Amino acid sequence: MLQELFTPSVQHALDLAGIFVFAISGALLAVRKNFDVFGIAVLAEVTGLGGGLFRDLVIGAVPPAAFTDLGYFVMPLVAAVLVFFLHPEVERIQGSVNVFDAAGLGLFAVTGTTKAHEYGLGLTASATLGLATAVGGGVLRDVLANEVPSLLRWDRDLYAVPAIVGATMVVLFIRFDVLNGLTSGIAALTAFLVRLLAMRFHWRAPRAWNRRSAASEPGNEGFGKATA
Amino acid sequence: MLQELFTPSVQHALDLAGIFVFAISGALLAVRKNFDVFGIAVLAEVTGLGGGLFRDLVIGAVPPAAFTDLGYFVMPLVAAVLVFFLHPEVERIQGSVNVFDAAGLGLFAVTGTTKAHEYGLGLTASATLGLATAVGGGVLRDVLANEVPSLLRWDRDLYAVPAIVGATMVVLFIRFDVLNGLTSGIAALTAFLVRLLAMRFHWRAPRAWNRRSAASEPGNEGFGKATA
Amino acid sequence: MLQELFTPSVQHALDLAGIFVFAISGALLAVRKNFDVFGIAVLAEVTGLGGGLFRDLVIGAVPPAAFTDLGYFVMPLVAAVLVFFLHPEVERIQGSVNVFDAAGLGLFAVTGTTKAHEYGLGLTASATLGLATAVGGGVLRDVLANEVPSLLRWDRDLYAVPAIVGATMVVLFIRFDVLNGLTSGIAALTAFLVRLLAMRFHWRAPRAWNRRSAASEPGNEGFGKATA
Numbered sequence: 068m069l070q071e072l073f074t075p076s077v078q079h080a081l082d083l084a085g086i087f088v089f090a091i092s093g094a095l096l097a098v099r100k101n102f103d104v105f106g107i108a109v110l111a112e113v114t115g116l117g118g119g120l121f122r123d124l125v126i127g128a129v130p131p132a133a134f135t136d137l138g139y140f141v142m143p144l145v146a147a148v149l150v151f152f153l154h155p156e157v158e159r160i161q162g163s164v165n166v167f168d169a170a171g172l173g174l175f176a177v178t179g180t181t182k183a184h185e186y187g188l189g190l191t192a193s194a195t196l197g198l199a200t201a202v203g204g205g206v207l208r209d210v211l212a213n214e215v216p217s218l219l220r221w222d223r224d225l226y227a228v229p230a231i232v233g234a235t236m237v238v239l240f241i242r243f244d245v246l247n248g249l250t251s252g253i254a255a256l257t258a259f260l261v262r263l264l265a266m267r268f269h270w271r272a273p274r275a276w277n278r279r280s281a282a283s284e285p286g287n288e289g290f291g292k293a294t295a
Numbered sequence: 296m297l298q299e300l301f302t303p304s305v306q307h308a309l310d311l312a313g314i315f316v317f318a319i320s321g322a323l324l325a326v327r328k329n330f331d332v333f334g335i336a337v338l339a340e341v342t343g344l345g346g347g348l349f350r351d352l353v354i355g356a357v358p359p360a361a362f363t364d365l366g367y368f369v370m371p372l373v374a375a376v377l378v379f380f381l382h383p384e385v386e387r388i389q390g391s392v393n394v395f396d397a398a399g400l401g402l403f404a405v406t407g408t409t410k411a412h413e414y415g416l417g418l419t420a421s422a423t424l425g426l427a428t429a430v431g432g433g434v435l436r437d438v439l440a441n442e443v444p445s446l447l448r449w450d451r452d453l454y455a456v457p458a459i460v461g462a463t464m465v466v467l468f469i470r471f472d473v474l475n476g477l478t479s480g481i482a483a484l485t486a487f488l489v490r491l492l493a494m495r496f497h498w499r500a501p502r503a504w505n506r507r508s509a510a511s512e513p514g515n516e517g518f519g520k521a522t523a
Numbered sequence: 524m525l526q527e528l529f530t531p532s533v534q535h536a537l538d539l540a541g542i543f544v545f546a547i548s549g550a551l552l553a554v555r556k557n558f559d560v561f562g563i564a565v566l567a568e569v570t571g572l573g574g575g576l577f578r579d580l581v582i583g584a585v586p587p588a589a590f591t592d593l594g595y596f597v598m599p600l601v602a603a604v605l606v607f608f609l610h611p612e613v614e615r616i617q618g619s620v621n622v623f624d625a626a627g628l629g630l631f632a633v634t635g636t637t638k639a640h641e642y643g644l645g646l647t648a649s650a651t652l653g654l655a656t657a658v659g660g661g662v663l664r665d666v667l668a669n670e671v672p673s674l675l676r677w678d679r680d681l682y683a684v685p686a687i688v689g690a691t692m693v694v695l696f697i698r699f700d701v702l703n704g705l706t707s708g709i710a711a712l713t714a715f716l717v718r719l720l721a722m723r724f725h726w727r728a729p730r731a732w733n734r735r736s737a738a739s740e741p742g743n744e745g746f747g748k749a750t751a
Contacts, residue, residue, distance in 0.1 A: 097447070103500035105455040106447030120353075125576075127585035129355035134420040151503050192590040206667070211434070213443045215669045219553070219562030227561040272559035275607050325675070331728035333683040334675030348581075357583035362648040379731050439662070441671045 082178065083142050085171030090115035090146035091157065091164055093208045097147075098154045100212050107151055110208055111143035118203030122179050122196050126186035165266060169229070173258030176201040176233035177251050190238040197234035202227060221274045225265035228272070233258030310406065311370050313399030318343035318371035319392055321436045322378035323385060328440050335379055338436055339371035346431030350407050350424050354414035393494060400454070401486030403429040404461035405479050418466040425462035430455060449502045453493035456500070461486030538634065539598050541627030546571035546599035547620055549664045550606035551613060556668050563607055566664055567599035574659030578635050578652050582642035621722060628682070629714030631657040632689035633707050646694040653690035658683060677730045681721035684728070689714030 093114025097107040116133040123131030133139050150157055157164065179200025183193040202218050205226075209216040217223050236254035240246040264270065321342025325335040344361040351359030361367050378385050385392065407428025411421040430446050433454075437444040445451050464482035468474040492498065549570025553563040572589040579587030589595050606613050613620065635656025639649040658674050661682075665672040673679050692710035696702040720726065 098503040100443070100447075101449055101502060102447045103449035103502050105500050106449065107503065109447060109455070124352055124580055125586055125590060127355075127583075130353055130414070130416055130420070134353060134416055134424065137417065137419055140419060140423065154503050186586070188586055188590055189593065191593055191596060192586070195596065196590065210438060210666060210669075211444060211447065213438075213441065213669065215556070216667060219556075219558045219565060219667065221557055221559035221562065227565070272561050274557060274559050275554045275563065275610050326731040328671070328675075329677055329730060330675045331677035331730050333728050334677065335731065337675060337683070352580055355583075358581055358642070358644055358648070362581060362644055362652065365645065365647055368647060368651065382731050438666060439672060439675065441666075441669065 078178070079138075081174050083138055084167070085174045086115040086139060087142045087146050088164065088167035088171045089118075089175075089204050090143035091150060092168055092205065093143070094147045094150035095154060095157060095161075095164075096208060096212050096214075098150060104147075104151055108144060108147040110211060111147040111150070112140070113211060114204045114208040115139075115143040115146070116204065117207035118175060118179070118200040118205075121203045122183060122200040125196060125199075126183055126188065128182070128186060166263065169262035169266070170255075170259050172201050172226070172230055172262055173233050173255040176230040176258050177237050177255040180234040180237040181246070181251065184238070184241055190242060193241075194231070194234040194238045197237065198227065198230045201230040201234075221271060223271070225270045225272060226262070228270075229258045229262035229265060232261050306406070307366075309402050311366055312395070313402045314343040314347075314367060315370045315374055316392065316395035316399045317346075317403075317432050318374035319378060319385065320396055320433065321371070322375045323382060323389075323392075324436060324440050324442075325375075326378060326382045332375075332379055336372060336375040338439060339375040339378070340368070341439060342432045342436040343367075343371040343374070344432065345435035346403060346407070346428040346433075349431045350411060350428040353424060353427075354411055354416065356410070356414060394491065397457070397487050397490035397494070398483075400429050400458055400490055401461050401483040404458040404486050405465055405483040408462040408465040409474070409479065412466070412469055418470060421469075422459070422462040422466045425465065426455065426458045429458040429462075449499060451499070453498045453500060454490070456498075457486045457490035457493060460489050534634070535594075537630050539594055540623070541630045542571040542575075542595055543598045543602055544620065544623035544627045545574075545631075545660050546602035547606060547613065548624055548661070549599070550603045551610065551617075551620075552664060552668050552670075554606060554610045560603075560607055564600060564603040566667060567603040567606070568596070569667060570660045570664040571595075571599040571602070572660065573663035574631060574635070574656040574661075577659045578639060578656040581652060581655075582639055582644065584638070584642060622719065625685070625718035625722070626711075626715050628657050628686055628718055629689050629711040632686040632714050633693050633711040636690040636693040637702070637707065640694070640697055646698060649697075650687070650690040650694045653693065654683065654686045657686040657690075677727060679727070681726045681728060682718070684726075685714045685718035685721060688717050 090111040093110040093112075094107050096114075097110040100106075102110065116139060119139075120131045120133045123129065123133070176197045178197075180193045180197025183196040183200075184190070188196060206216045206218055209218075218226055233254045236257060237246065237251065240250045240254065318339040321338040321340075322335050324342075325338040328334075330338065344367060347367075348359045348361045351357065351361070404425045406425075408421045408425025411424040411428075412418070416424060434444045434446055437446075446454055461482045464485060465474065465479065468478045468482065546567040549566040549568075550563050552570075553566040556562075558566065572595060575595075576587045576589045579585065579589070632653045634653075636649045636653025639652040639656075640646070644652060662672045662674055665674075674682055689710045692713060693702065693707065696706045696710065
């Protein structure tokens with residue numbers, strides 16, 4: 068009974084919501100980079116759908132869901148139009164957007180891991196692909212915008228860890244045969260909360276030990292201010 | 296009878312021509328970026344074949360045409376050799392190159408959309424993939440050259456719109472069951488002409504409304520001169 | 524008998540070694556770019572597995588080996604941990620790392636070409652994909668780190684050529700029906716030695732002729748010092 072809390076249509080609605088908030092982050096970056104309206108739409112689509120697209124190519128689920136579900140395609144366009152007209156307002160509620168982004172992160176980590184396992188991948192590989200599903204869109208967004216992926220930068224609050232937590236919970240649930248709608252929801256919720264805490268308390272991951280030699284390397288200019 | 300104007304071998308020749316002109320644009324960027332001869336060849340191959348490769352991976356047409364048709368592989372090498380020895384001359388006829396690039400854009404939008412539909416994608420997804428086929432190589436080119444994709448920049452003449460026009464015409468023809476060699480040619484030609492007009496009259500797409508908050512954002516430095 | 528020198532388990536061990544040394548180069552770049560520990564792990568994974576992942580997607584070998592062999596996943600993590608704690612020491616032995624990287628390059632060119640041919644690709648396509656397997660991880664590494672791929676830069680010692688030599692030898696061996704463990708080893712060894720010689724004598728590939736017009740182009744700033 069409890070499992071039914073998390074039915075396919077709820078799942079689909081949550082998927083669309085996750086795509087939408089990811090797309091918002093892509094559209095906002097496009098505006099900051101001064102892209103035109105098509106650039107905004109492209110970056111919204113790539114950010115919203117890129118992670119799932121990569122997952123589907125890896126597991127051989129072709130054509131990928133991004134190209135078979137019209138709703139998946141439309142949500143980023145809605146996000147792009149919204150940001151096009153209202154981006155100052157959207158930026159003003161950046162905090163709320165980040166909360167939704169955290170929800171998308173948790174959800175995609177869980178659904179990505181689950182789908183990878185359904186396609187026959189092992190537990191470790193499934194969790195890895197769940198992580199890739201959750202963070203892949205953002206990495207593609209930053210690569211297309213010619214920026215260092217915010218996932219990789221030390222001066223950003225933890226982003227991979229919440230997704231890893233959610234994906235790991237799912238594979239443990241699979242391992243002990245208790246994965247269902249309820250436990251899936253718990254995993255997504257946990258990832259969501261870890262991300263919220265990371266943002267609230269600015270949790271960051273350590274950089275390499277004895278960085279001195281690295282700090283004097285060329286190629287670090289972009290990070291100079293942050294290091295000082 | 297008229298359909299036969301656009302037979303498979305004509306199609307193949309047009310495909311090769313499209314790959315060639317796209318490859319020229321990749322090789323020219325490689326020369327400007329000061330890459331060596333292998334860098335020129337790699338960027339020519341990626342630009343010429345990248346869009347079709349992405350399309351084939353998405354629709355599950357593996358191995359992709361880029362790896363099964365020797366001509367597809369050779370054309371970018373020819374373009375690379377030509378640019379290697381004659382790049383000042385090629386740049387002097389940049390205008391002509393742009394005309395061919397416009398032809399490639401129209402053609403790839405049409406063939407990409409058609410192939411996607413043949414592999415079972417819906418109409419919207421097919422048009423989207425047609426657009427991706429047409430612009431994908433150029434985006435990969437710019438990403439590998441570590442530049443902001445020219446597709447996304449507001450200070451470039453319309454590039455996505457002509458491809459969207461061509462792809463949309465194809466799906467309308469499919470919808471009304473009148474897609475054939477003749478109508479395919481009309482769609483490609485229309486996209487081609489729209490692109491020529493966009494270049495001739497410097498049509499550009501709008502950027503987001505109320506850009507003031509964005510203009511003062513960090514991360515815009517690279518566009519500073521263009522904005523002023 | 525001689526063929527058995529190069530048995531599957533030896534091959535697997537060499538694969539793991541190649542992944543490991545490629546991952547080291549990714550982790551070192553991540554440290555230089557000041558990424559956090561997760562950024563180091565991600566860049567190690569991408570560099571170690573990216574080339575093979577691309578090859579497997581192109582030939583339709585899904586899920587790719589990167590996601591089915593736990594050892595493939597673990598090696599980059601080991602490399603990341605090592606570099607995290609010991610990167611000054613690892614950098615001090617950069618010369619040794621480069622030797623291993625050369626070994627990985629030769630090995631991946633050979634195994635990539637062989638696997639592509641087993642999946643039905645033609646000889647030219649197989650060699651091309653062998654090259655892509657060998658250099659793909661490094662290209663992805665540089666793209667994610669927001670740098671111009673070192674593969675494409677003229678001021679780096681030959682990197683593509685050794686891989687092309689190894690891949691070409693393999694397709695010649697296939698063509699004359701003498702591919703076996705021994706000849707595979709010879710091809711990998713030859714590629715390895717060519718790369719060592721290229722590093723020892725700083726062999727470089729030529730840039731385009733008559734570069735003057737290119738040198739005065741914008742977009743060359745990053746290469747200014749090297750050109751002077």
